[in-house]
Amino acid sequence: MNAIRQPRKITGTTVLICFIGFFGIVATVNAFMIHAAVTTFAGTETSSAYKAGLAYKQEEAAASAQAALNWLIEGRIARTPSGEALLSVGIRDRNRLPVHGIDVSARLAHPLNARLDHDIALARVANGEFRGVTEAAAGQWTLTLEVMQGGDRVYRTKSRVVLK
Template identity: 30%
Template structure:
């Protein structure tokens, strides 16, 4: 069967070629999108999410024990250059007194990329703990602080997101 559209003959072969061209274009564009999506982010945000999910109640118990300490942490990031800055961390006990003689370790990482992680030790100086930071570029960074000491066996943990402009 054939039909005439604007004086031109439209056959089944033309319709089949138009459908093949349309779906070919769709598959090509979707393939390009999938290629770039998989190349930019794998979709894995946690290596062992299932086991971490099973241990969620332990995380809640850890958090409640941490809150029972009554500690009051403050983390400030001061940008001092294009790709550098200073982490300033203060921590007070439940009575508002500054805590000294603690071992404080910070891990700085990108929220999505695992390649740029770095660890730092914060040093006590004039009532606060501090460390100079050299970052690989602007954007968002996650800081995880672990505080060891203070007559506790498990570390105190503080997570905060900072921005480097």
């Protein structure tokens, strides 16, 4: 009753199937990891650190000029009853009077995925007062406001906002 089992014979076909199976699994995992890496990483803050370094002195001068303006920028972003995000921006000079002759652009940047960013078209509702809507999802965002006057950027601000 004690039957002794014969060991299984390893043939060339068995080795070939194991070899193809092993590398097939490795290739499948690599393909999945490459797909996940490419689709989830949306980019970096700057496309060229070298060019950003060259522009540093200009940005430093622009920041000094901006500080000398002593403007008050008031922004508020909230949900409307229809579910859109309404951005209201008020810009006042050092005497707290509305600033004339300016245009404002706004951008909501997702902190992890640049593909989710939203440019917000702001319309002037009064001197120094602008409003715009977007359909941004709930979460944390970086709001960048750029104030243009005579074709030149005179003010730029970045702040973290939370949309509910």
